[in-house]
Amino acid sequence: MTDKRLEDNIVQFCGVTGATTRDARKFLEKYKRLDMAIDAYYNDPTALSSTPSRQTTSAPSTSKLTTLFNRYKDPDADEITVDGTIKLCEDLGVNPEDVVLLAVAYELKSPRVGEWKKQGWIEGWKGIGCDSIPAMKAALPLLRDKLARDPTYFRKVYNHTFDFARSEGQRSLGIETAQAFWGLLLPHGLQGGALSHTTDSGNDEDVSMEQEDGWKPEFVQWWFDFLTEKGGKGVSKDTWAMFLDFVRTINSTFSNYDMEAAWPSTIDDFVEYAKARLASGA
Template identity: 65%
Template sequence: MSGRIDGDISQFCSITGASTRDARKFLEAHKRLDIAIDAYYNNPNAFSNARRKGDTAAPSSSKINQLFDKYKDPEDDDITIDGTIKFCEDLEVDPEDVVLLAVAYELKSPQMGRWTRQGWVDGWKSIGADSIPAMKNALVRLRDQLASDPAYFKKGNEAWATLDTAQAFWGLLIPHGLKGGALARTSPSGDSNEAIRDGGWTADYTQWWFDFLNQKGPKGVSKDTWAMFLDFIRSINGNFSNYDMEAAWPSTIDDFVEYAKERFDNDI
C-alpha cells in the first residue's frame, strides 16, 4: 500500500508541479489520483491554511485588490478593455493570447476584456497568485493545461450568443487544442494508433465550419452546439464517414456534416 501511495505522490508532483506535502494532502482528501489532480487544478491552495510556519504564504486578498484597483476603469466598477490591455502589457502577454481564455474561466469573466472585483479576487486566490510575477508563472501552467488536458479545455468554454464571438474563441481554441493534444482524435476503441490512421480534424475543416456558420448556420450558437462541438472534433475521422446522424448531436452539427460531405464530393 505504501508503495502505491508513494507512486501516486510522485506522479501527482510530476503532473502538477506541487510539493510532496501538498500532493499528500490532496491524495489523502480525495483518495484517487485523477480526482486529486482535478481538485488541485481547481484550487491549488485548498490546504493553504494548514501550511506550516515558514511555508509559502497564502495569496493576499489585499494585494490582489490593489492590482484590481490599478487596472480598474475609473468610470466603471470593473476592469474593462483599457485596463485589460495594461494588465496584458504588465504580464508581457498578447491580449489575444489563448491563455487568456483560461484566465477568463478561472476569474469568471462576464465577457472577454472585462473583470469583476469578486471574480478577480476569488480567481487569483484560487490560482494562488497575488503579484504580477506570480501571475506570469500561473499563465505557464494554465497554458500547458489548456493545451493538454481535454477536460480542462472543455470546462473553460461557455455558451456565446453571437457567431462573431464564438468564431473568435474557436479561432484561438482549436489550433491550440490540436497542437497540444486536447483535441487529439480518439477512436471508439480507444486505440490511439487507429485514430492516427483514421485521420481527423484539420485546419481546413475549421475554416469549413466558419464558412458553414456564415453561409447557412444559425444567427447564434446554442449552448449545446458550443458544449458538444469540441467533442465532435475529437471524435470525427478524416472524411466524417463515422458520423452518426442518429446520435444526440445538435442539429447544427448534423447540418454541418452534410455541408462538409458536399464539399468532399465537389472536391473529388
C-alpha cells in the same frame, strides 16, 4: 531537460510558488514537468526540502490582490473594464487576443470580455496561487499548457467561453464572434492534445485511436466556410457545446457520424457539406 529549459522552469516555479531556487531545482529534477513539480510542491512543500523545519510558503495575500484590482479598476465602477484589461495585458506582457486569457477568464469567473469582478479576481488568483504581477506572468505559461493538453480543463474553459463571449442580453453568439473564439481554442487544443480523438463523447480521457484518424486542423476552416455560406443569426449554446463532442469523436472521413443521434441540425448539415468537399477533393 536542457540546462536552459531547467533554468527557465526554475524561474517560473519560484514565481508561482514562492519557493527557493534550491527547492525548485529538486522538485523539477524529480518530476521533470513543470506542472507536475508545482502540484507536488503544493501537496507537500517540505517533501524534498533539506530543511524540513522551514516555514511553508504563505498563501496569496488578499490585500495585495485588492491593491492590484484597484490599480486596474474603472474609477467610475466597481470592476475592471476594457481600459483596465488592456493595461493589465500590457503589464503581464500578453496579447489581449492570446488564448491563455480564456483560461484566466474561466479561473477568475469573468462574466464577459473585458470585465472582471473583484470577488472573482481575488478568489481566482488565489486559486492559481498568485498575488503579484511577476507571479501572474509566471503562471500564464502553465495555464496555456494545461489548456492545450488537458481535455477536462479544455472543456471547462470552452464551455465558459460561450457565456464570456456572448453580448449581454443575447442568447446566442454572432457567427463572426463564434468563429473568432473557435479560431483561438480549436487549433490550441488540437496541437496540444486536449482535442485528441476519442470514441466516447462523454469521456475526456484520451483514447488510443491508432487505426483511425480524427478531426484534422484544416476542418476548422471548412467549418468556418460552411457557417459563412449557410449564414444565420448566430450559434446557440447547444451547438457550441455539442460541437466540442463532435470534433473529438468524428473520424477524418465523417463516416462514423450518426444522423439519427441528437446532434444539432447545423452539425448535420456540416457533415453533408464536408463529405461533399472530401469527395470533390476541394
